[in-house]
Amino acid sequence: MATGFGFTLKATDGAARTGVIATPRGEIRTPAFMPVGTAGTVKAMMPDSVRATGADILLGNTYHLMLRPTAERIAHLGGLHRFMNWHRPILTDSGGFQVMSLASLRKLTEEGVRFSSHVDGSKHMLSPERSMEIQKLLGSDIVMCFDECPALPATDEVVAKSMRLSMRWAQRSRDAFGDRPGHALFGIMQGGVNRDLREESARALTGIGFDGYAVGGLAVGEGQEAMFSVLDYAPGFLPEGKPRYLMGVGKPDDIVGAVERGIDMMDCVLPSRSGRTGQAWTRMGAVNLKNARHKDDPRPLDADCTCPACRNYSRAYLHHVVKADEIIASMLLTWHNLHYFQELMQGLRDAIGEGRLAGFVAGFHAQRAAGDI
């Protein structure tokens, strides 16, 4: 790991691991869930509230911040931590995935990607070198290589061609990142759902050498079964002593299955995005607070949850403010969802640490199957 970074494995249970990533801005307990703060904010949350849910690290996006307010402006104002008032670790995605999923008029070449902003149509370019420069300007603690994530389904030929481009871009990212004590660079494995291509990608990345390794190219619509079939072998292609980060995942049962298969870090817009649409995630399963059945229900969302929404409000109130599209609805449900996701991560960390993950997972699934939610 880079100077100032260290990953200590504390326990394993089957393929699952629990440990700590030490960084200059604080420790990250793994397995870790990273709330997504795309444009310098975890939507509907104050930074102190994000911390209160149990988050050790959050995610920012090169693509969004380079367009607005620009990385140069954030650097001029003291960097992303100062700008958004979050002084613990930040991981930034490198922009390639967001360009392909959000920008228009994209032109992909060996050099990089030229595209038009989805914000104002202005012309931009991202390359491994420019992505490293932007992430350095932002001051993020964990920098992601610039890669290309092919949309699935795709032929093996298309996936292979894209993966090999990403591996050349990984080398260029490494070269451009240089030696930055206190900052880590993570490589991103590609290869779709093809085991040989995944292994080829892992060999290429470990040959270059990174402080951590992401499993990319998943959570792009392939479905849980296909994702788990890749995770049954892909983490094992990566160095045991380095963090393994599964990008863009996911629903609670995706998270549990990924941790069982050796993943240490995850991020997903789900808890925050669904919180803004009236959807709550609970130990018993998903609850849609738009549903009229809640309008007279005096019970809390989850009587065993200690978050502000569950401690102080009824389902009837949550239903009312969701239906009225009140701002507090997004605040309360986002807080609850992030609190639940972090509580799930703590449960996983404790279970792995005590060698009882199988029982924890069985209980997790049993709770979701049973009872009225």
Ligand SMILES: CC1(C)O[C@H]2[C@@H](O1)[C@@]1(COC(C)(C)O1)O[C@@H]2CNc1nc2cc3nc(N)[nH]c(=O)c3cc2[nH]1
């Ligand atoms: C764009 C947005 C907001 O991010 C979510 C969500 O939409 C959406 C869109 O389609 C679904 C699947 C429904 O979820 O996919 C995102 C979650 N999956 C995901 N995020 C990723 C980020 C990644 N970053 C890099 N650099 N490389 C990758 O290979 C990569 C793969 C990823 N997979």
Ligand SMILES: [Zn+2]
């Ligand atoms: Zn709650």
